[in-house]
Amino acid sequence: MKENIVIIGGGIAGMEAAKQLLCLGYNPIIVEQNDHLGGHVSQWHQLFPDMTPAQDLVRRLGEEISEANIFLETTVSYVNKLKDGYNVMLNNGVNIVCRALLIASGFKLFDATKKEEYGYGVYDRVITNSDLEAWFNGKQDPRIPDKPARVGFVHCVGSRDLKAGNSQCSKVCCVTAIKQAIEVKEKFPDAEIYCFYMDLRLFGKKYEDFYINAQRDFGVHFIRGRVSEVGEAIDGRLQVKAEDTLAGKPLKVTLDMLVLMSGMVCNPQATEIARMIHLDMDDDGFLRSRDNVYSIIESNRPGVFYAGACTGTKTVPETVAEARAAALGIDAYLKSL
Amino acid sequence: MMDFGFSLSKSSTLNLDTADLSLYKKLCELSPDARTCMACGSCSATCTAGPFSGMSVRKVILDLQRGRDVKAMVQGCMLCGKCIMVCPRGINTRNLILNLCKIYDR
Amino acid sequence: MIYQGKQKIWSDYQKEIPDDNWYYVRSCIRQNFFPASEKMFTEITRNVLGKDVYETPFHTTCGGIAYHCDTIPQETVMTIVARQFALMTEAGYENYCPSCITSFGNYAEILETWHEFPELEAKIREDLWKACKREFKKPKYLAHSSDLIYHWRNEIADKARYRLVDKETGEPLKIVEHIGCHYAKMFPHKAVGGAEYPYVLAGMVESWGGQVIDYPERRHCCGYGFRQYHVKANRGYSISNTHKKFESMEPYHPDAIITNCPGCPYFLDRWQYVIAEQTGKTYGRGGYGIPVLTYEELAGIVLGYDPWDLGLQLHQVAVEPLLDKIGIEYDPKAKYLGLNKEDLLRPELPTVLKCC
Structure with a gap:
């Protein structure tokens, strides 16, 4: 049986990470609060600098993760630390135990x-x-x-x-x-x-x-x-x-x-999860990476990884690159256990 | 009119609603590269005449964009062309000044 | 303009205003500029609304005007204010209500400073004791007198004889509300409605039947600016700011301006005369100006007080067009009769601005 990896957030970071995790032989489970994937990008029209239609990117990623488990209109009710992993409780009653968790909750547009x-x-x-x-x-x-x-x-x-x-x-x-x-x-x-x-x-x-x-x-x-x-x-x-x-x-x-x-600004959902499993917050209100040079995708807790705008403001290419890095990071982490 | 010993002060606000940009637009027809100025100021910093005459290519372009007259400033230019050498956007500044003179002469 | 958007902001800036037992302090200058306004405040609050509003003749200036003119340091102002609080404490009150906007800002600033720097408060307590052997408690609530009229605006509306509507057409009068800078700009959360879209006066206008005009320069200072006006050489700045406001509100054809500051109504009123003399331009209909009223005067008008008992004859801009529009009864011949019906003589008329 393939190993579950919970991805919180179904924007482009979560989608790209799911795609890579599928390739690496895992079972990614995306938890997305909206009724569709793609996050902010799905609402955008064209992306700089090539005027790429935003829908194309979201559609392509969507096709590539068709085998992933996706919970739409779902939020995380509770996360708690187990001895060697995390128990993620969703508001639809589903409980998932995983050894690695990816936070890809992105940003909220400033009000x-x-x-x-x-x-x-x-x-x-x-x-x-x-x-x-x-x-x-x-x-x-x-x-x-x-x-x-x-x-x-x-x-x-x-x-x-x-x-x-x-x-x-x-x-x-x-x-x-x-x-x-x-x-x-x-x-x-x-x-x-x-x-x-x-x-x-x-x-x-x-x-x-x-x-x-x-x-x-x-x-x-x-x-x-x-x-x-x-x-x-x-x-x-x-x-x-x-x-x-x-x-x-x-x-x-x-x-x-x-x-x-x-x-x-940081998605308040990330702040909520950070509180549950004691993740460090940065003074800019985003999640704090292990360091901002070499370990942006790593948190201060074992098995918790970050991708995209939950750790700071990011462009689309940066987000996608981080999602790939996070998938590799998770793979390396699980193999090291 | 009664003298109160004071009167309405002239506002220094640049009002883009009433700014006359016709001079700027004429210049852009002759020197389209004027539009690419990013106000770095290297032209003015290197200007031979500037420190003594008040000439500044950066200010000339900005003032035109705000609908202000620049004739006095342009007259301070010595047309040495030093500013062309430093412009990172490759604006032909000397030609730009000459074009402005042409517009003024019309 | 999206009214609900403003309501949302107003809901973020509400302050608690106790319903009774206020210690009232007057402004240094309002009784000279608008002699009946503060009298009207005590009249309405005590006799119409039946509230306990206490005042003592022993209070002084708050020092704000000198502070803002840079002639005395803040510690001196603080000691003056400490004495004012001591008078309140001695009288047995906890709710402090200044009539002046700069005072209100001054008190708010000092209370905030003491909150941040308690050692400064301790020093001022010591200074006050050394100076006059007094002690004080800080007020529990601080509200400007316009906050109180705002708080009681609907009770006033219930007792009103007139509404702010055109008696011919039934249309609401168009009223510009002008807020004194020191009311909200320093501490938006201490103001009703905040600093960008203050509601304190707008609430009164709405409650009394008028329509509030929101024009682009609504936030702009009236132009008084203390040192801008006090130094004659600077008066050009002062009047230019007033002029800017009138130019901005002109397209809306306001029927009146309501204000909550001592200086604003004075300058918005008197500068209309100077602007007319200097530029030939007037902003009301038919060569008149736009009447500028304090909120107490406007409350007095809707409650049916005689306009001449409200001191409206002391305004530069004639108020009669406004009174006629609302349908208020008044005796034009009594305009310049003193309290004892003695003739006060007529003021010289301006050459441009039409007056009655």
Whole structure:
């Protein structure tokens, strides 16, 4: 009989790890709280830098793990440590005993209503990066005007924001803003697009090319300054204020739509599990890896492994790479017992 | 008008709603690479004329993007071309200044 | 604007406001600017609502104005405040209610500072004892007097003679609410509704039948800014900020502005005259300005007090268009009669801003 490995979270990290564990001859069991696999990626439209359709990735991974055990709409009620493994109790009454456990619970999108000054949930035309992706995917959104003349993107919403409780950079927002700015410009060629940034952190492969494209081919305006406040004008448009830190002057502009680049915070589910089996939490609110250089996929408890954004903000390729590493890590760990 | 000894102060806010970008757009037609400036400032740091005349290619581009006039700054350029050598984005800055002069001369 | 979104935020910023037994302290300047407002507060709370609101003539300034003008250090302000608390303690009260917004902010800041730095509180207790042999308990509850009127807004609405509606059309009046900076910006959680979308005045307006105007510059300071105004050379900044607010609210054609700070109504009112003289522009209908009222004045209006007993004749901007719109009865000839019906003479009329 094949050995059970419980994977908490059926996003791309959990799916990729399941795929690798199947190849290695294990029986991966995915516990996913939603009614579908793929996590945040399944809600996304296209992925930078190649504009890969997000659904393709999720579909492909889904096909590759057809032999895995998958519990949808299921959460972990309790985990306790046994002498040589873990007992995982699910809310559907199923109990699984395993020697290795993979946490792949990912991130939660920062709740943009917490940045009250941006008026998400109050003003009619303020949306988030995630709302925009849903709209790209065909979901109706009355907040998006038919023919916007000016659209703004606010970087670092809830990221690099100690007051919001998040010191971390969410890594993907800069390039996502540029990607979405280009996509919006393609949909509305006459619109002027403004990106309000503090730094542009375009570290990944092809990201900088994306930035140059946005400037050169799409005429996206980049304004270095964090939006300080947004007000709704009488016609529903948004009056946005920022400091143009390059000009050293305050700047204002009236926009038809504002997109907030909500950052990543740790999924509260991970925090809950960490409490049950005494996993260390980092001061950024994510799970703490054994170390952040060589052992990102390892926890402080034997047999508990991590993959993806449960330990910090991650891109899709980083998440997939970690999931593979975690599968190998689990295999090596079990063989060493 | 009554003199109160004080009056409304002029706001320093850059208002993009009313900014006239026609000059910038004309420049971009002649020098499309102007759009790729990332405001690193190497052009200004290396500028021969800048410290004495107030010329700064970085500021020229930024001011145009904000709808401000840059004629006085451009007149401070000595067209030596040192800025072309340092621009990491390969913007032909000297040509950009010449194009601006052409637009102003029209 | 998504009203439910604001309600969600308001629900995050609620404060406990005891229903009775308040120790009330007045503002340094309000009685000069809006002479009936504080009188109206005690009148409404004691005689209309039957609450115990106590005050003593022995209280002084809280020192906030000097602190914010950078003329006295915070430790001096703290000792003044400690004495105020001692007076409250001696009178047997635990709920402290300042009438001034800067005072409210000052008290909140000091209580928070003492909470973080107890050794400083101990030092101030010692200083107070050395200075005047007094001791004090810290207030159990701190609420601004607008918090109290907010708390009792529905009781006031129940007893109201008028509602904030246009008597001709039945439409709610459009009211701009302006919150003093020191009410919520420093400690949003000590304010009703928080700092971004304060509810303290909006709640009164809604309860009394009006409609709140939310305009882009709602958060902006009135422009008073203490040293911006106090130094004549800086008054250009002061009036420019006021001007910015009026330009932003202009498209909404507000019927009135309600405020909860000593300085804001004064500057929003008087600067309309100066702006009109300097630019030729007025913001009300037909060359009038937009009337600016304190929340006590507005409460007095809906409760049916005589506008001239509310001191509305001391406003620069004529309030008559607002009174007429609501359908309030008043005697125009009595506008400039003093308490003993003595003629107070007429003020000189501005050249641009239309006044009655």
